[in-house]
Each structure stands twice: as C-alpha cells, then as structure tokens.
Amino acid sequence: MKQLRWAVVALVVFALCSGQLAAATITVSSVTGSWMNPNPAGVTISNGADVSTVSWGIPIRAGGSQSSYVFDSDVPPPLSVEVPPTVTPWLDLGNFTHNNFPIRPPSLNSIELSLVLSMMVDGTPISQSFLYTLTHNETNNVRPCAYPGTTICPDQVSISAPSGGTFVAGGVRYTLELRFSRDGGATVLDQFITEENRANTADLFGRFTSELVPIPEPTSMGLIGLGLAGLLLVKRKLTA
Numbered sequence: 001m002k003q004l005r006w007a008v009v010a011l012v013v014f015a016l017c018s019g020q021l022a023a024a025t026i027t028v029s030s031v032t033g034s035w036m037n038p039n040p041a042g043v044t045i046s047n048g049a050d051v052s053t054v055s056w057g058i059p060i061r062a063g064g065s066q067s068s069y070v071f072d073s074d075v076p077p078p079l080s081v082e083v084p085p086t087v088t089p090w091l092d093l094g095n096f097t098h099n100n101f102p103i104r105p106p107s108l109n110s111i112e113l114s115l116v117l118s119m120m121v122d123g124t125p126i127s128q129s130f131l132y133t134l135t136h137n138e139t140n141n142v143r144p145c146a147y148p149g150t151t152i153c154p155d156q157v158s159i160s161a162p163s164g165g166t167f168v169a170g171g172v173r174y175t176l177e178l179r180f181s182r183d184g185g186a187t188v189l190d191q192f193i194t195e196e197n198r199a200n201t202a203d204l205f206g207r208f209t210s211e212l213v214p215i216p217e218p219t220s221m222g223l224i225g226l227g228l229a230g231l232l233l234v235k236r237k238l239t240a
Helices: 002-017 217-239
Strands: 022-039 044-046 051-056 067-073 079-083 091-100 110-121 124-137 155-159 167-169 172-181 191-194 198-212
Touching: 022 044, 022 051, 022 067, 022 091, 091 155, 091 191, 110 172, 124 167, 124 172, 155 172, 191 198
Parallel strands: none
Antiparallel strands: 022 079, 022 110, 044 051, 051 067, 067 091, 091 198, 110 124, 124 155, 155 191, 167 172, 172 198
C-alpha cells in the first residue's frame, strides 16, 4: 500500500504540473516612457515615442536652464527564460538623465513614469504598461549636505516598486522591477545621486518577476481525475 500511495502522489503532481513548466522567449520590440501625475503640478511635460522630458524650476542665473528628467528608450535583446523563473536577468530598457541645475522653486517632489512594452511572448503579441513613482529630493545647496558628491549638495532620485501593471503568459503572471545602473547592470540601485550643474545619466534596467497562476478549478479536477485513473491502473498491476 505504501508503494501505491507514492504512485498516486507522483501521478497527481505530474498531472498538475504538466503543461506549466516550459521554456519561454520574451522579445521586446519597443519601449515607450511617459511622465504623468507630477507633484506639484506646475511642470512642463513633453512625452514622445522614444524620448520624454519633464522640466521644472526657475533658473537662478540669467540664461540658465531648468532642471529636468529625460527618458530615452532602448530595445533590449530577446530574453529566453525557464518558466516559471523567480526573476529574470536585468534588461537595459533606456537611459535616464537628470539635468541638475541651480533653480528656484517650484521644484519637483515626485512624478510617475509609465513604461509601455510591446512584446512577443512565445509568439503571442502583448502590449503592457508598468507604472513607477520617482521621488525627487532637491537639496538647497547649503552645507552640510544630505548626500555625498563632488559638487555642493547633490540631489537624490528614488524609484519605487511597480505600482501597476502585470501580464499573464503560459500560465505565469509577470511584473517588471525597475532600477538605476551606472555600470551596465552589474550594480542596480533604487536610488540615484545626481551632481549639481550637470547632466547625470544612468541606465534604467528592468527584470521580470513571476509566479504561477493557479489552475482553474474545473481543470484541476480533471487532472486529479487523471491521477485517480492512474491509481486504478497501478492498483491492478499490484494485485495481478
């Protein structure tokens, strides 16, 4: 009977898992970034297919420039993964630039970045948006400084966990983490220290996190029935 019970367990587990574990290929054909919902509202937003910009502040010096964020999209290479992975490798999705210039208020406190990825997942076209909040700490350039740097009192940009956007493919639900990197993805961080009076650029790297989608109840019952049928077959062999 012990052999019989283990045979049932093996059959049911196999039935429940079959069709769920397979190799998948994710190919991103385009990445579009859009700035939205700034806090405060008095900023200038220009969203484009490849490059999107948000600008703010009053230049301190005559002929100076506003500060700004610029997102310039990249298209990463195809990603081949085993399904379901816990996480996938990091992919370079675009360049983020903070043009950090001396300004007077109004400054930016936070803004949302929406990334829309057009993808092929095992031959199925998927277009999915993912939403993140970037929080900005505009320092007042008076020592002591909050953040270390080579210029007086750099600023800090922080990026949140995804606050919106998932898609399901092949029985797996995916979402997309987003981080800053200045060394080609070797180090990824959720914060970016930006020096004063210059353009500060980092790559935005994303990776998919995933989880299996529960099997609908009718399918589960059918697979369990398959396991029970296997039980009867094993029982007959053991009693023959």
